[in-house]
Amino acid sequence: MSDKKILVVDDETSIIHLLKQIFSRAGYHVCSAENGEDALALLENEKIHVMFFDLNLPGMNGIELCREVKKNMPMSIIYAITGYASLFELSDCREAGFEDYFKKPVNIKILIKAADDAFERHERWRKN
Secondary structure (H helix, E strand, C coil): CCCCEEEEECCCHHHHHHHHHHHHHCCCEEEEECCHHHHHHHHHHCCCCEEEEECCCCCCCHHHHHHHHHHHCCCCEEEEEECCCCCCCHHHHHHHCCCEEEECCCCHHHHHHHHHHHHHHHHHHHHC
């Protein structure tokens, strides 16, 4: 599973560290960025199809970042994670292209299942 990469974008380094641990233990390689601009720069050099974005990012927010990524990588599978559910509507997330929406604190098993499901779906798409 080492070729299965996940991108985590969050402005809180403690959240990035936690998600890196969780996904690494599940067998994934994890890349990270603390803002949308850095995430887009990373994606220019890395082929990553599964991503988890915080919505409340400095500068470009998670919804704007999702829209930008989807322009260039429409088959990517992106999940929203937020502690600010009242600021961001689920409908805005769906319209931007997010696969699903998780409120912090998120159950670790749910995140791992989301990643597993995303990679399984991506693999099916590649074979068709």
